[in-house]
């Protein structure tokens with residue numbers, strides 16, 4: 046279905062739900078440009094990759110809902126779809142959901158290298174030419190690693206040279222846009238797509254005073270926690286932090302890279318009844334991620350990274366589990 050056909054049938058009150066990061070913001074900006082002017086845009090509660098019951102109830106009264114750059118749980122989508130028309134644009138690995146318009150080339154088995162962001166997929170679907178928002182979403186999701194994706198990086202380089210921008214400036218724009226969710230400002234996340242719509246010159250992003258202030262706030266907070274004391278057990282560093290900012294991945298990465306040791310960070314300050322746990326290691330963490338999931342925790346990551354959100358009363362036992370796993374890996378290696 047073409048974007049004209051899809052959007053021509055949209056009547057009544059519309060809602061756009063988007064991820065809180067740069068890709069989500071840029072995808073929202075691209076969609077807002079084409080959608081009826083009265084559409085409302087929302088991001089989920091920061092840190093939640095699902096909708097709460099309150100959100101589902103509140104959103105069910107809209108005539109149509111567009112979700113972009115988020116693979117919300119299938120049961121969330123099905124509950125919404127009982128009451129309203131749902132459309133999804135995404136690039137996360139997710140099975141197609143019956144009864145809704147689900148545009149996801151990755152889910153359909155296409156090469157992720159050719160569809161590197163939601164902004165890219167949305168831009169392609171809309172039939173737009175190359176533009177800053179389409180590319181910023183890509184840089185947001187991949188940062189410097191996109192430089193190894195030859196065809197896409199060539200597009201970025203040639204766009205930069207016509208627009209008199211550098212790749213580092215694109216990266217700075219990403220940090221500025223991401224600063225809104227990192228300081229926990231949900232309203233600012235929702236305002237950002239509208240600001241981007243108004244910015245005709247890309248340099249305006251670099252000049253946004255509020256976003257620049259966010260960045261310096263974040264930097265101070267990150268340094269504070271990197272310098273704070275930590276526990277050490279058999280070459281494993283454990284750092285406890287208490288911050289309302291979403292900086293746990295950055296703090297973990299910096300400590301791990303500076304020390305060269307396995308690093309575990311717990312943040313008790315982000316959620317009310319949950320703690321964030323983040324692990325970075327030279328070992329394969331996949332079994333630990335599986336174990337976390339088996340315990341019923343929200344748990345994800347990659348080979349060398351684990352991120353989890355656990356109920357506060359489970360934090361200490363899961364930490365023990367993590368440390369035991371990391372020590373065991375050392376011993377296995379020594380044999």
Ligand SMILES: [Mn+2]
Pocket residue numbers: 068069114136162163186
């Ligand atoms: Mn994305």
